[in-house]
Amino acid sequence: MSKKKLVVALGRNSFGDTFPEQQKAVKIAAKSIADLIEADYEVVITHSNGPQVGMFHTAMTEFSRLDSKYTVAPMSVCSALSQGYIGYDLQNILRTELLNRGIFKPVSTIITQVKVDPFDKAFSNPTKIIGRYMSEEEADLEKKKGNYVVFEEGKGYRRIIASPKPKEIYEIDAIQALIAANQIVIAAGGGGIPVLEQGTILKGASAVIEKDDTSELLAELVDAEVLLFLTGVEKVSLNYGKEEEQPLDTLNSKEVQDLLETGVFEAGSILPKVEASLKFVTSTLNNSTTDRRAIITHVDQALNAVHGKTGTHIIK
Ligand SMILES: Nc1ncnc2c1ncn2[C@@H]1O[C@H](COP(=O)(O)OP(=O)(O)O)[C@@H](O)[C@H]1O
Numbered sequence: 300m301s302k303k304k305l306v307v308a309l310g311r312n313s314f315g316d317t318f319p320e321q322q323k324a325v326k327i328a329a330k331s332i333a334d335l336i337e338a339d340y341e342v343v344i345t346h347s348n349g350p351q352v353g354m355f356h357t358a359m360t361e362f363s364r365l366d367s368k369y370t371v372a373p374m375s376v377c378s379a380l381s382q383g384y385i386g387y388d389l390q391n392i393l394r395t396e397l398l399n400r401g402i403f404k405p406v407s408t409i410i411t412q413v414k415v416d417p418f419d420k421a422f423s424n425p426t427k428i429i430g431r432y433m434s435e436e437e438a439d440l441e442k443k444k445g446n447y448v449v450f451e452e453g454k455g456y457r458r459i460i461a462s463p464k465p466k467e468i469y470e471i472d473a474i475q476a477l478i479a480a481n482q483i484v485i486a487a488g489g490g491g492i493p494v495l496e497q498g499t500i501l502k503g504a505s506a507v508i509e510k511d512d513t514s515e516l517l518a519e520l521v522d523a524e525v526l527l528f529l530t531g532v533e534k535v536s537l538n539y540g541k542e543e544e545q546p547l548d549t550l551n552s553k554e555v556q557d558l559l560e561t562g563v564f565e566a567g568s569i570l571p572k573v574e575a576s577l578k579f580v581t582s583t584l585n586n587s588t589t590d591r592r593a594i595i596t597h598v599d600q601a602l603n604a605v606h607g608k609t610g611t612h613i614i615k
């Protein structure tokens with residue numbers, strides 16, 4: 300019998316905002332993923348990059364101001380940097396975690412490019428929050444450079460950028476080849492590097508793709524049975540954070556659709572995960588299983604959730 304294939308999408312809390320935070324947090328994610336591999340699931344990993352892509356962009360911009368030998372790095376290059384920065388840590392820490400359990404499996408990160416549509420409306424309506432919180436003065440400087448910022452009450456300002464929909468994953472054959480060779484792949488990190496196809500050239504776009512959307516596309520393309528979002532909560536809730544909070548266990552696509560229509564889920568955080576889950580379980584692309592499932596749970600609950608003991612499960 301073939302192994303059950305999971306696409307595991309790691310959220311922001313698996314990496315934190317800084318390098319020391321990343322070193323600590325990645326260990327938790329690696330343990331959770333190793334639990335799945337040890338239980339004989341086939342795992343493809345993808346991850347967030349919002350804080351990191353913003354960090355690289357700010358750092359390169361500041362360097363270029365200090366020294367003309369340095370040049371500003373386009374946002375697409377910062378996406379590529381974030382895939383290497385996170386992938387390097389994750390592949391090494393996961394490799395060690397597996398070796399410590401007596402599991403010998405190569406773990407590789409694939410620098411992954413994702414096609415976006417130049418006419419995607421997202422380019423004229425930036426929504427994706429990236430980078431750290433800024434003071435009002437720093438936010439003013441960003442605005443002067445032509446960048447967009449949003450204000451979060453009590454927290455400060457953050458940059459926002461266009462987040463077009465992912466259309467195609469260019470390195471999908473390489474990802475499939477590694478899966479077929481029984482290896483662990485980290486791919487499409489940060490939603491993939493957004494690129495515009497111009498003849499034979501893939502030109503980096505100034506955008507950051509929602510990783511929940513690309514995780515969903517990846518899960519369809521590799522024909523995964525489970526799309527597992529590992530985030531900061533054990534379950535999706537109604538009335539999240541309120542006294543009458545109601546954690547959700549299992550929802551079918553009709554129930555999810557009805558909830559989405561009421562607008563109960565917060566944009567930019569839990570909403571893209573719920574929408575991607577619905578798309579995954581209802582899509583017919585490459586669907587060889589009648590039992591597709593998306594699960595949203597906390598990063599330390601991966602195996603429990605896949606075994607049905609926790610998490611919010613979305614089914615057809
Ligand atoms: N209705 C909800 N149910 C559960 N969590 C919610 C809800 N609304 C907002 N959240 C918050 O959204 C977070 C997930 O969004 P985010 O941190 O952006 O995702 P990611 O972990 O993929 O980076 C949760 O950890 C939780 O704090």
Ligand SMILES: NC(=O)OP(=O)(O)O
Nearest residue numbers: 347348349489509510
């Ligand atoms: N690219 C992306 O969706 O990253 P975050 O999850 O950090 O926003």
